Amino acid sequence: MTDTSGTAGHGRDIDELYQQVIIEHNRHPRNFGALEPHTHRAEGYNPLCGDHLFVSLNIDEQGTIQAVSFEGDGCAISKASASLMTMALKGKKIEEARMLFDEFRRLILKEMDAAREPNHLGKLTVFSGVWKYPSRVKCAILAWHTMKGALDNAKTVSTE
C-alpha cells in the first residue's frame, strides 16, 4: 500500500475509515425508517456481502428534496454512509443531489483530493479513506447508487 501523503501511519489509516462520526452514525442512523409520502424509492443490494437497503425521497414540484430516508441492514460503513447521505441531501435540488453523487463517487475512488479541489461534500469527506480498502468501496457507495436509482426511477440497484 503506497500513501503519497506520507502521513498515514498504522493507526491513522483505520481511524480514517472507522472515524468516530462513522461509528456514531452506525449506532444512531439519522432519517432511518419508512418515508410516507414519498415520490421516489429504490432498493439497493450488494449480493457479495448482503448489504440491503431502501432509499425513499419526497421531492416537490420545484425539484427540491423535502425529505429523504433509508431503511435496511448493512455494515457500519454502509449504514453511516446512508445516514450521512440523507443529511446532506435534505433541501437540495435534484441537480445538486446528482452533483453530490458524482463528487462522492470521485472521493471514495480517490479521483478527487477533497483537501485541494473545491467541492460540496462537507462532512461526507470522512469517507476519504475508503479507497484504501477496495473491497469496502461498494459498502460506502451503495446508498448513493440507490438514491440515484430512485431519481432515475429504477426499482432495484445492485452493486455487482
Place this chain on the structure above:
Amino acid sequence: MNMAFDVKRIREDFPNLAAQGRDAKPIVYFDNAATTFKPCQVIALTHSHYCHRTANIHRGVHYLSEVATAEYESTREKVRRFLNARSLSEIIFTKGATESINLVAASYGRKFLKSGDEVIISQMEHHSNIVPWQMLREETGCVLRVVPISDAGELMLDEYRKLLGPRTKLVAMVHVSNSLGTVNPVKDIIKEAHSAGAVVLIDAAQGVTHEPVDVQLWDADFVVFSGHKMFGPTGVGVLYGKERLLESMPPYQGGGDMILSVDFDKTIYNRLPHKFEAGTPNVAGVIGLGAAIDYMNSLSWAEVIDYKKDLLQHGTKLLSTIPDLRMIGSATEKAPIFSFTLRDIHAHDIGTLLDREGFAIRTGHHCTQPVMKRFGIPATSRASLAFYNTREELEAFAVALKKVVEVFK
C-alpha cells in the same frame, strides 16, 4: 499436546507465511478454508515443469512430451494411493471440486435420474453442492430433499434416515463443513444410503486435509476435492468414482484426448479415465498436486490430527473468553474452523479491522447461505486454520478481537 509436530520447521516450507499485509504488518493467515498456502516443494516442481519440461501430454512422441506424460500420470497413481482407490481408472482430473460435482450431476444425473427421483443433500452444503443438483432438477424433474442441521451445526441423522427411501437415487453430502467446521460421519451416511439403494457423492474439499480419506473403507461412490485447498495449485481437482459407475456414464465434455477415433459418422470414446478428460488438462497443476500429496505424505497424519485438535481446543477456549462472541458451529467432531458473530458488529467491519492488524479471515456467507439462514444471521466472521498455524497466532487473534470490540464501544 503432541510436541512431535515441529510447526516451526513446517512453517519454513511455506514462504507465503512470511508475507506482509496492509501497512507492511506480518500476516496471520486464517483463511485456509478458502485456499491454503503452498509449500516450496509444490512451487518448485511447478516452476521446474514450466522451466524445463513443458510439453503437451499423451500425444507427443518426442522426449519432453513423454516426460510430461509420465509426471502427469504418476500423479494419478499418487492420488489413487492417497485415496486408496482400487484402480487408476477411477481417478479423473478436473479443474476443482466444483467441476467434479458438476461432472457427476451432468453425466450420471442426466442419464440415471428421472422425474420424481430424489437427491438428498444437507443444509450445510456449499453452494457448489446445491446448485448443480438444482440445475439437474430443472432438467429432469428430480426432487431435492434437504437434511436439517442442529443448533450445534451437526447433521440430524434421524431426519436423514427419514428422508431415505425407495425414491432416493443419490445422496450428495459434505465431509467437513467449510462454514461450521462440522465433520460428518461419512461412513455411516454412505452405509445408510446404500441400504436404500442410492449412490453417494462426498464433497471432501475441506476433508482431505482433516483426516485420511479411504474410499474403500468409506465405500464411497464418488469423492471430490480441489488441489488448492490441500496445499496444491489452483485450477486442479479430482473426481474419484467407482469404475463400474464411471463406465456407465456418458462423457461430460467432448474434445481431444477423450476419443479413440473421430469420424463424421461415428466417434469412439476413449477408455477411463481419459473419457472424462477432454482437452489439454492443467498439466502443471496436476504435477503440482502430486507434489502436494508427496508433501502431505511426508507428515504424520497422527501428529497433524493431534496438533490441529490442540489448535481447535485452544482457539475455542480463547474465543469463549470474548464477551458476546457467538460461535456458529460447535459440533463434537470439528475441524479448527471458527465461525462466529460478535455483538451486533457486522462481519465486514470485523474483517476490515482485523485485516488492519494483519489477520486474513473470511467474512460473509462463505457460499453457504442456507447455513446463515438456519442460524438467522446474514454473515459470520470465519477463522480457518491449517497445520502451519500456531497457538501464538490464536492468542494474538483473541487480543485483536477485543480491540475490535473497543472500536465499536
